[in-house]
Amino acid sequence: MKKIKVAFFADILTGDFDGAVRTMYQLINRIDKTRFDYLFIYGAGPDEIEGFQSLKVPSVVLPINTNYTIALPVLAQTRLKRSLNDFGADVVHISTPSLLGNFGLQYAASNYLPVISIYHTHFLSYIDYYLRHTPFLVKKVRHRMEDSHKTFYNQCDKVYVASESIKGALLVIGIDDYRMRIWKRGIDTSLFSPQKRDVGLMRRLTGNNNPTILFASRLVWEKNLQTLFDIYHLMQERGPAVNFVIAGDGIARKACEENMPNAVFLGKVNHEQLSALYASADVFLFPSDSEAYGNVVVEAMASGLPCVIANGGGSADFIEQGINGFKCSPYNATEFADKLQLVLTSAPLRKLFIKNGLQYCKNLSWDSLAAEYFEDIETLAAQPVLQLAAN
Numbered sequence: 267m268k269k270i271k272v273a274f275f276a277d278i279l280t281g282d283f284d285g286a287v288r289t290m291y292q293l294i295n296r297i298d299k300t301r302f303d304y305l306f307i308y309g310a311g312p313d314e315i316e317g318f319q320s321l322k323v324p325s326v327v328l329p330i331n332t333n334y335t336i337a338l339p340v341l342a343q344t345r346l347k348r349s350l351n352d353f354g355a356d357v358v359h360i361s362t363p364s365l366l367g368n369f370g371l372q373y374a375a376s377n378y379l380p381v382i383s384i385y386h387t388h389f390l391s392y393i394d395y396y397l398r399h400t401p402f403l404v405k406k407v408r409h410r411m412e413d414s415h416k417t418f419y420n421q422c423d424k425v426y427v428a429s430e431s432i433k434g435a436l437l438v439i440g441i442d443d444y445r446m447r448i449w450k451r452g453i454d455t456s457l458f459s460p461q462k463r464d465v466g467l468m469r470r471l472t473g474n475n476n477p478t479i480l481f482a483s484r485l486v487w488e489k490n491l492q493t494l495f496d497i498y499h500l501m502q503e504r505g506p507a508v509n510f511v512i513a514g515d516g517i518a519r520k521a522c523e524e525n526m527p528n529a530v531f532l533g534k535v536n537h538e539q540l541s542a543l544y545a546s547a548d549v550f551l552f553p554s555d556s557e558a559y560g561n562v563v564v565e566a567m568a569s570g571l572p573c574v575i576a577n578g579g580g581s582a583d584f585i586e587q588g589i590n591g592f593k594c595s596p597y598n599a600t601e602f603a604d605k606l607q608l609v610l611t612s613a614p615l616r617k618l619f620i621k622n623g624l625q626y627c628k629n630l631s632w633d634s635l636a637a638e639y640f641e642d643i644e645t646l647a648a649q650p651v652l653q654l655a656a657n
Contacts, residue, residue, distance in 0.1 A: 269301060272356070273370065277334075283310075290361060305318065306320045310325055321342075321349050416441055420440070423649075425441070429450070429581075449638065450630060458545075468546050480543055481551050482566075483554065485516035485519045490576065500602075501606065501607075504607070513534075552566075552581065572623070577595060
């Protein structure tokens, strides 16, 4: 049987880098090598991926966020074209509408190849944060990014979107409805589980037995860190005493430490450590409204940790208000503080959130999602070339 060949473009494929990369590896690790062959083209990442052909492209650090790099295909055009021609792809998978993503899109168009993309990151929501010191640029930059997103994704045959909220936002800017498919994210309930609870963990980290509020995320401004700071100060002023434990690292860590001097900062932790933190804390706080999905919220719920999150972005779709968690106005620190105190002081409410959160997570299977993806790859590969050219 002839294998279906997929050219896979991604700026970053460094394992466990962020939620987007972890999602990609959930698919990569499930590739059936008897049915599919992949060519991986990427900037940052390992020298080879799962034994498939792997081509690294020169990349540079993004000046606005030094945790991220962007691949520069212009510096490797000869190698790229030769490798792609030799490979003979049937389908193109593009992870991001970047320079490399657009190179992949042009390659697909010139060869009448179908394109599949997963909408990993809601870049449009980042604009307010990164241009907060130059507000006069926000509207202009937003319009340009909306136009570029519309142009890019309307050239893809299928776009996986993680939530109805994000799909609605993309419809507003003009991305075609028929191209988008709701494709959530899975959760490993053997890794993220109440069974990972360590009774003494929080005391070892904080030195006391006060209730613990956990925040787990990259420490970057688009995670709505200013509201996190405001919540921290409100909870400190109100009492009774609570601990704030911060898991994650990033360019804003210094600012976080300065604004939350009594918080415990753990830096970047691996999944085993994170699963124990979720299962051992008392409530999960996540004020970010910029998520395309928000893996950390589902991870917390699967660990039996009640969640108080922002009513914005893809994460909001997980929470049914007052049933399996609380959603708050993204910039209303008082509302967050009120809901946190309610969760910490009401045992029946905690039990309800834990029970319903665990039930919600039972339906999120990576195996099922991967099966849908590979089925779509097969369907796209079977489409007649003339039909694709007409689109």
